[in-house]
Amino acid sequence: MMQQPGRLIGLGVGPGDPELITVKALRLLRESPVVAYFVAKGKKGNAFGIIEAHLQDAQTLLPLVYPVTTEALPAPLSYEQVISDFYDTAGEQLAAHLDAGRDVAVICEGDPFFYGSYMYLHDRLAERYEAEVVPGVCSMLGGASVLGAPLVYRNQSLSVLSGVLPHEELKRRLADADAAVVMKLGRNFPKVRQVLEELGLAGRALYVERATMANQKIVPLDQVDPLSSPYFSLIIVPGERWQG
Numbered sequence: 053m054m055q056q057p058g059r060l061i062g063l064g065v066g067p068g069d070p071e072l073i074t075v076k077a078l079r080l081l082r083e084s085p086v087v088a089y090f091v092a093k094g095k096k097g098n099a100f101g102i103i104e105a106h107l108q109d110a111q112t113l114l115p116l117v118y119p120v121t122t123e124a125l126p127a128p129l130s131y132e133q134v135i136s137d138f139y140d141t142a143g144e145q146l147a148a149h150l151d152a153g154r155d156v157a158v159i160c161e162g163d164p165f166f167y168g169s170y171m172y173l174h175d176r177l178a179e180r181y182e183a184e185v186v187p188g189v190c191s192m193l194g195g196a197s198v199l200g201a202p203l204v205y206r207n208q209s210l211s212v213l214s215g216v217l218p219h220e221e222l223k224r225r226l227a228d229a230d231a232a233v234v235m236k237l238g239r240n241f242p243k244v245r246q247v248l249e250e251l252g253l254a255g256r257a258l259y260v261e262r263a264t265m266a267n268q269k270i271v272p273l274d275q276v277d278p279l280s281s282p283y284f285s286l287i288i289v290p291g292e293r294w295q296g
């Protein structure tokens with residue numbers, strides 16, 4: 053008889069505080085024989101750190117170690133190609149477990165479909181296997197809550213922007229926004245702060261590192277050390293307060 057394939061599960065585990073994982077994600081995490089997670093070489097992995105305490109001995113851990121840490125690679129290497137090959141290989145590693153009938157939970161910090169690497173596995177595997185995605189509290193919502201910053205009032209619209217955007221494009225989009233979240237800071241921080249200053253938004257903007265994690269840091273924007281701003285940080289420009 054043909055083996056019933058396992059299920060692919062994209063599991064959002066929330067922004068950092070282990071209590072911000074959903075009841076459903078926790079149940080599926082405990083029930084999954086294989087737990088996969090993305091991690092940088094030599095690191096433990098953010099998502100892994102969030103759920104570590106819930107793992108059981110019988111579960112197989114499948115770390116998916118990123119081959120590169122920067123998008124700037126010397127020719128003839130191309131980041132897109134290296135990373136695409138990596139996701140292909142990771143997909144096949146997962147497929148081997150799924151073919152053997154084992155469910156695989158891919159844990160993701162925040163939400164899997166909000167800038168989460170899980171989506172690249174989903175795109176490769178969801179047509180071949182049953183896939184379920186469990187949403188998580190994403191970082192911008194964790195950030196808004198610890199900053200005490202209501203994001204959007206009444207009919208305002210929210211722009212979610214990547215700090216990787218070039219200066220002028222970021223400026224144009226921020227100038228048009230009622231409220232905004234800028235993700236992926238790290239080495240992009242000095243550019244983002246400069247743009248906010250040029251637009252007169254620096255006084256309204258709020259910055260947080262590792263929101264909801266034990267080592268969370270909220271720093272006034274003008275006091276952030278650009279050399280030590282981590283990738284796990286974001287800026288919120290809240291919508292103008294509406295006196296409802």
Ligand SMILES: C[S@@+](CC[C@H](N)C(=O)[O-])C[C@H]1O[C@@H](n2cnc3c(N)ncnc32)[C@H](O)[C@@H]1O
Nearest residue numbers: 162163166167190191235236262263283284285
């Ligand atoms: C690859 S994206 C992952 C986003 C994640 N899937 C989510 O739902 O929030 C990584 C970016 O998310 C943001 N981020 C993730 N967790 C964060 C946290 N706890 N505090 C601040 N920013 C965070 C940072 O801007 C970081 O550069």
